[in-house]
Amino acid sequence: MASEEHTARGAAPSTENASNAATPQDAPAQDDHSDNVSSNDHVHDEKPAPGPTKWQKVKNHFMRFKWWYLVGFIILLAILLPLMFTVIIPAIVQNILNGQKLPIDGGALQVLSPKEVNMSIFTSLNTPIAATLKPTDLYLYNKETEPFSSFLKLHLPQQHLSHNSEVIIMNQTVKVTNETELTRWFNLFFDQPEVELSVEGKPEITLGALKYHRSLSKTIEVKSLTYLDGFALKDLSFDLASNRTSKYNMKGNLNIPNSGVLRLGLGDLMFNVMCGEVRVGLINLWDLQLWPGNNSVPFEGNFFFDELVPNLSEILDSQKEALNNGYMEFNATGNSTMVNGERIPYIEGVLNYKHIRFTFPVISLLGDVVGGLLDADQGSLLNIFGGAVGNSTLLEHVLGHWDGGDQEKTSSKDP
Structure with a gap:
């Protein structure tokens, strides 16, 4: 028992000693763990070095x-x-180049001869960059005609272009290269308010030291004559005296509109004056110049009084509707176009086939005729109406009796 107790007592201290002995031996391990924790905390506190940017x-x-x-x-x-x-x-x-509109803002066309015309054209080009357009020829033609055949050739002088630039072709005398095609174009120019004109050329364009040969092919719209809409007889007078100095028995003024933008110089024009299908007169327009807008144009000519009586029935039949409105209706058709004594076929080929309608009040016409008759003498009236009534002797007798009666009345009034 004592031995067991001793042993038990001896064992207890032994355990405590062992515990106490173990404590100092574990201290270094605890220090190492503390150092590791501190080191790990330091590593976690440091940021990684940034890499290169994109x-x-x-x-x-x-x-x-x-x-x-x-x-x-x-x-x-x-x-x-x-x-x-x-x-x-x-x-x-x-x-x-393809985007250019080439508007015709003005110009002139003057007939010189059957083979030549004088032209001026005002147009414009719009370019986004500065450029130089070298001198080039422009061919005018009808695009409907196959194969290609130009009727006029214009020379375009050198142009310096920058944005919206005026282009002027001034007073160029050019040859008519195809009379048939020019007549065809003039016919459309006369009839329509706007007519197409096709232009072709091979211009050289320089941009600084750079040169380019390009092609220009455009069809542009040109304002034209609209069949002379607004053509009118403004005033009229007759000179039926036998001693008149002029060979013409009537004169007056016409209003001839030009709804286009080109001034037209057409030379000396002669027009037939038609009443239905009967030609009752012939008028002359000397050196006709049609400016854009309305033009008051003087004329002189002859009224064919001797055509009235034999064709009176036909004339009245053609005037029924017009007479109901108090007017006489006439048509002017081309007779001839002359420049310097030469006929111009590409103008005659248009005007001679047109019928330009105009009216004149009946009362004004009768008043003008009566005024001319009152100023006329017996000889001139005999020449005018003798053939119309078919009996010059009878008319002479009537006029003589009329003059005799007037003389008797005059003498009876004298004291």
Whole structure:
């Protein structure tokens, strides 16, 4: 028992000693763990070093391969520059030409002879860049005609263009290269308010030191004559005296409108005056110049009184509707066109087939005729109406009796 107790007592201290002995031995381990924890905390507190940015990567890449890129850029320029100067820029220049409207803002057309006309044209070109248009020829033609056949050729002088630029062709004498085509175009020009005119040329355009030969092919609209809508007889007078100095028995003024933008110089024109299908007169317009707008044009001519009586029934039949409105209706048709004694076929080929309608009040016409008769003497009336009544002797007797009666009345009034 005592032995067991001793043993038990001895064992207890032994356990405590062991515990106490173990404490100092574990201290270094605890210090190491504390150091590790401190070290780990320090590692977690430090931020990682930033890497290169995207731009730096790109920059580094280019710096690394810069010579390769330089070689590639030179090769690209060697391909693109010829392409730009031979394909791209010419295409841009051609596109600019194709977009030009070439409006006809004014000008003139003066007939000189059967083979020549004098022309002036005012138009404009609109370019986004400065350029020089070298002198070139422009061919005027009808686009409906196949094959291509121009009727006039204009010379366009050199033009310096920048944005909206005026282009002027002034007083050029040009040859008629196709009379048939010119007549066809004039016919449309006379009939319509606007007529198409096709233009073709091969201009050379320079952009600094660069030169390009391009093509110009345009169909433009030109304001024209609208069949002389508004043509009118403004005033009229008759000179039936036998001692008149002129060979014409009537004169007056016409209103001839020009609804276009070109001044037209057509020479000396002669028109038939038609009443239905009966020609009752012939008028002359000397050196006709039609400015844009209304033109008061003097005329002189002859009224065929001897055509009235034999054709009276036909004339009245053609005037039924007009007479109901108090007017006489006439038509003017071309007879001849002369310049310097030469006939102009490309004008006659148009005017001679037109019927330009105009009216005149019946009362005014009768008043003008009566006024002319009152101023006439017996001889002139006999010449005018003798053939119309078919018996000059009878008319002479009537006129003599009329004059005799007047003389008797006059003498009876005298004291």
